[in-house]
Amino acid sequence: MSWLTELGPYVFMIGIGVVLYHYANRIVYTPISGQMGPERWPKIVLGLFIAICAFEAIRRGVALLRKGVSRAVSDDDGGFSQHMEAHPLLVVAAAAVTVAYLLLFDVLGFFTATILYVASVMWIGGVHRPLLVAVLSLAMSFGFSFFFLKLIYVALPLGQGPFMQVSLLVMKLVGVN
């Protein structure tokens, strides 16, 4: 298991680097004689990337062999040993809610989608009083609508069907035609 956690990420990155290097070889352009092409710089960067990953993988492999699997090298030298905070599931939930927000942005429109998003993030963020969350998310969504639509003129999505009507009403309330 130590082998996997110690070397796995570096081997994985070497794999990605090699695939991208292969793609760099396939960049299409008209060569000019005596002049470097557009693939040279990415290939230098990817070459360096692969070389560092390989060096680190070998270094760690050698260290593991010397010290034995039970005394892995990871802890103090800043390897890939993971440090997870107390609530990784909350992070997954926040990321999922944000993805849902982006997916529903065009359908629900800015105002309605923002009410749901702000309420969800507040709840995930530890505010567990339903009435407060409801009032605040409504107020914040209205406040952001005013700020972005009226003050800095951002064209935000209106949504579809009944949600568009809601957005239009909000626009009227914040004074945007």
Add this chain to the structure above:
Amino acid sequence: MDGFHLLLAGFAAVFNLQDLAALVIGLCVGMAVSVLPGLGLVMGVVLALPFTYAMSLQTSIILLTAIYMSGTYAGCYTAILYKIPGEPMDVPLLWDGWAMTKRGDAAKALGWALVAALTGGLVSSAVMVSLTAPLSRFALSFGAPEYFAAIFFGLTTVVALAGRSLPNALISMCIGLFVSTVGIDSTYGAERFTFGSDVLINGIPFVMVLVGMYGFGEILDKIGQGGKGVSIKVESGSASTRLPSWKELWELRSTFLRSTTTGTLLGLIPGAGATISSFVSYGMERQYGKRGKQIGTGIPEGIVAPQIAATASVAGHMVPLLTLGLPGSGATAVILAAFLLHGVQPGPFMLKDPNSALTVYTILASMFVSVIGMCLLGFLWIRMIIRVLVIPQGILIAAIAMFALIGAFADRNSMSDLWIVVIFGIIAWMMERVKLPVAPMVLGAILGPMAEDSFTRSMITYHDDWTMFFHSPISATLMGLSVMSLLFPVLKKFRQSARKSPAVDGTASTLAN
């Protein structure tokens, strides 16, 4: 016009209504984000960036610089009064500051921090302003190889100072440099790594990378901590400030001189931001100060040294940005982004044109006004500003998430930008988990196009001769410094392990006995 007259004209320009309003807003935002633990000043600058699209270049940079400047100061209040460091740079402040507060000297401790920030900010700004014109003239002699060497030096020092593991920092930098190559190449018009996607044809906008990695990534990080709020009682009398007397100030003259010099010089080194300046200055005071052995027990030197250095580093970082176009920290990278968003590449040529020279000196003048403004705000309104700490975390997170997302959307009204923000936010969160430092990747993504451009021009001009980076004294020196900055952490680690080995052996033999 010479530098002095340009600076005077700059002062006059700062006091027009629009720029002054931006400056005051910037100071308040910087103070608010820097007192909140976990929300750094870089995040404050990043969140303000999308709102600068509609502003003039001058107003934008003044706003962002004010956030940067005040972000190095306001955290001292929570560190001293509540033992809550708003930023990592405030940690040394709480060792002596909190000890003074426990003794009932909180007002005095705040007074020392205020004078330190004022002195560090003003002296460092004055030194850097006087260096602007000579540095700019020096930079004009740079050709493509020298420019590449300077960028390479910037990247390597950031890498060297980024974290415990040099390979991981280098990996992070390579990822950033790679991200900057996606899209259409500027020399040949060739598509690179677009994989047939229309979204990637124009490249990955570095502003979205910044907002994602520093903005949304931080939000995820904060949520992962479980929405832990900070429970404090903001008492009306506790946040008052009592300034030290002239006699007390005179007694600490060596500390002031040493720390201002340290902060200003460290500010010039890319990667050595306010946090490193603050810790180094504190360490130097402990080693060389008259009362070094008492540091940590609640003496003013322990507050003055880190605070001066942290604030002094801002001017140190701003001048290389304005004269060479090279950012040395996360915050200056965002300020560079604001320049580029307005179609302006900062650098030595800015001082050649009278109009842009005035812009440069107006920005420099705004640093002086920011320092004085933040101290005034700190003195008068800090009680109100630290009330931001009593807002529940969940509400703050929701508001910040909205600013990050819709601020990013406001640039081009593009949903793909929002996806980039979210994807890079998740990448930043994952990178932090696996100990890949974020800063080298961000700087790699920003400096990547400049590095590639100067590298390509050098290779074309010198017919693929790799040694040309070592021909001119400037580029050879910078390349040498780059190599040294990469070797230094390796040598340091070898020395440390060599020192540790006998101890470990000793322990082993003792256990064996």
